[in-house]
Amino acid sequence: MRERPRDVADEVVLDAVRRHWAGTAEAVEHLPVGFGAHHWAVWTAGVRTHFATLDAVGARHSATSLEAAYRTAVTLAAELELVVAPLTSRSGACTVPLSPVPLGRYALSLTPWSSARTPEVLDGPATAALLGRLHAVDPPPTTPRWRPRVPPDLAVRLTAACAAPWTSGPHGEEARAAIGARLEAVGRWTARYHALGATAAGRRWVVTHGEPHEANQLVDDRGRLRLVDWESVALAPAERDLRTLLERGHPVAVEPAMVELFDLEWRLDEIAQYAAWFAAPHPGSASDAVALEDLHHELGRPDAV
Structure with missing residues (x-):
């Protein structure tokens, strides 16, 4: 996220890092990067040594499911150098709750600091090769299984939510109007999504990253490509990852129905999250x-297939 979390001070993050991972850490520096989680650089002896991530626990992840996802990454990293996994804490866990922040609202994790760069554009052949290796690995026992993320009655819920004005932030009414104008399409997309989801069990399932786009990649000075941000890892049809290649114009053999499934999941989940975002207080x-901007994009873009 671009902004600091309003209810988590840097001192709370630093204290958790010291208690659970790195006792000699000297300072943390909030980084305005990413979207969905908050991040800090951890400084020790005058240099950056770790990268701290604060994930919200709630609708997307429980504390248990987030721990399982990061534990899966740790296991994968023992076999695949392409995985940038969290460090385990002194207790052996990959995530820890913050205190005195209300227990269970956030989970903190830590990875080693890397000087590798985030690529500006996705390298299709390199990413395809990387995903091929990931999809061939035996799934760790902790790997979460994909299940539909979007409720069948999403359009009904959004219709009810849009019935009253969204006046607790500067973008509320614009967002409400945009969603309200597309409720029929949301209902159609949701029905199609669940029809496709019912057929997914008959496909081959593999370990998928979930969001292997360039923002979740690192390239080191030797050109080696690695994947970060494993909170979305899951057993699923490979198209959950491969759709990213297609979006970036890289041809790859896929089952079109599964590409459509995961494109719809992305679109509908984004719309649902942004509806909750803009119906709630937000500062602009x-x-x-x-x-x-992303909400307007998801409401208006062409279908994947």
């Missing part, structure tokens, strides 16, 4: 502006 921040 840089992250709010990005979210509003």
Whole structure:
């Protein structure tokens, strides 16, 4: 996220890092990067040594499911150098709750700091090769299984939510109007999504990253490509990852129905999240502006197939 979390001070993050991972850490520096989680650089002896991530626990992940996802990454990293996995804490866990923040609202994880760069554009052949290796690995026992993320009655829920004004932030009414104008399409997309989801069990399932786009990649000075941000890892049809290649114009053999399934999941989940975002208080921040632009994009873009 671009902004600091309003209810988590840097001192709370630093204290958790010291208690659970790195006792000699000297300072943390909030980083305005990513979208969906908050991040800090951890400084030790005058240099950056770790990358801290604060994930919200709630609708998308429980504390248990987030721990399982990061534990899966740790296991994968023992076999695949392409996986940038969290460090285990002194207790052996990959995530820890923050205190005195209300217990269970956030989970903190830590990875080693890397000087590798995030690529500006996706390298199709390199990413295809990387995903081929990931999809061939034996699934760790902790790997979460994909299941539909979007409720069948999403359009009904959004219709009810849009019935009253969204006046608790500067973008609320614009977002409400945009969603309200597309409720029929949301209902159609949702029905199609669940029809496709019912057929997914008959496909081959593999370990998928979930969001292997360039923002979740690192390239080191030797050109080696690695994947970060494993909170979305899951057993699923390979198209859950491969759709990213297609979106970037890289041809790859896929089952079109499964590409459509995961494209619809992305679109509908984004719309649902942004509806909750803009119906709630929001200050008109840089992250709010990005979210509003993305909402309009998801409501208006062409279908994947």
